[in-house]
Amino acid sequence: MIDAHIHLEQYDWEAIDHMLKELPEKGIEALLAVSMNLESCIRTEKLAAKYPGIVRPAYGFHPEQPLPKADELKALLEWMEYSAGDFAAVGEIGLPYYSRTEAFERGEDFDTEPYIDLLDTMLGLASRLAKPVVLHAVYEDALIVCDLLEKHEIQRAHFHWFKGPEEAILRMIANGYYISFTPDILYEAEIQELAMRYPPELVMAETDGPWPFEGPFAGHSTHPSMIRDVAATWGALHGYSPSKAEEILTANTVKFFTL
Template identity: 35%
Template sequence: MIDSHVHLDADQYPDPSGAIKRAHDAGVSAMVVPGVGPASNRAVLELARKYPGIVFPALGFHPERFEHSEDGARAVLDMIERERASICAVGEVGLPWYGERAGDAGVIDAAKLTLARFARAAVALDLPLILHAPHARAGEALAIIREAHVTRAVFHWHKSDEQTTRAIIGAGYFISLSPEVAYRARDQDLARMLPADRMLVETDGPWAHGGQFAGRLTEPAMIKEVVAALAHLRCTTFEEVAAATTANSRTLFRTKSS
């Protein structure tokens, strides 16, 4: 199994080797670790060098980080180009939704232009996009990446209406499901409607989850429970869900088994 989105460079993981071992013991053989800005991207690359074949790095510019500057965006784009051979994706990038400034039309317009730049870079370098585009932002992000002719992308921890979801699927993109699928009706409805060949699984660690995960540090090992919940919801076997989501991750990110 693969955790398609975990911020292993976060302070909550002072010893990533422990989380990696627990993931391995749970059957999680690899994890995609997206950066969120220049410093994070450097840390992600270092993790990948330390854990080759297990940590697959992506370089990004998180849209909710309003302290980001034009210089920061340019630095990340330059790093993506330099590190093309070392990374599996461009991300985490996208459009802001949370916080007061995310409702500012000027902020959104600027974020759309920035996302378009990263989308064009992904196309030029033949890399997939990892998208942060919650709720109504999903449709806006979809329009931007389609205009840029992006062919490979995942809408991470997707939260949008059925019409937008079907448009994303119809465009050939992937959607990832988080631990919320084990306890939240919205995510469970999404899990039932997704085609097997469009699903990924993720933890988005260290983000804390509820339900059976409440009070626990979010780690890649939780993917085993996410897959079990999906199998139950879809009336299929654990093995089938694990195989499908792993194959989908490898297709999107073009990673090889460790």
């Protein structure tokens, strides 16, 4: 299988070596390693060079952090243009739902417009480079992101760990956008309901590691092999055997990222 979304460079580097060496015996072929900013992109690039074919890099700017300064954004965009032939997708990019929500809870203002402008710029780059995009866009933010995807005529869009309103779900399905499920599909009823209705041909499996999970994974470090549990649970919801579910999700991932 292929972990469709992991922050590999955020793991301890010794742990990465151990984890990647044991992937074959755990049934994992590759990882789509997303990035947070330029520094993160460079670390991901080094991992991709050390583990060719296993680490498939994605470069971008994660929205749940302060906006980059103009010179920082310029450097990132130029670096991505220069590296265009070496990465699988633009990501992680999107909108800061959680940062905005936390600011409102503290009674603070939060201006989303600069983040929308940043996302617009990143999607423009993805369109020019003909790259798929990996999106952090949940709840009402997904509708804004759909507008921008349509503006840039981007078809290969992956909403990772998606949660959102009915309007967004219907629009995403109509546009053929992909989503992915994390290990929380094992214990979250809301996620299971989404998994039952989203078209099987538009679904992938991810860990979003090193993000920790609850339920049967409580107290365990997030490992790419957990996507096999994701596949088994997703498959059971649709009446597939675990092996058939793994086959479907892997084929979807290969198709989306053209791996």
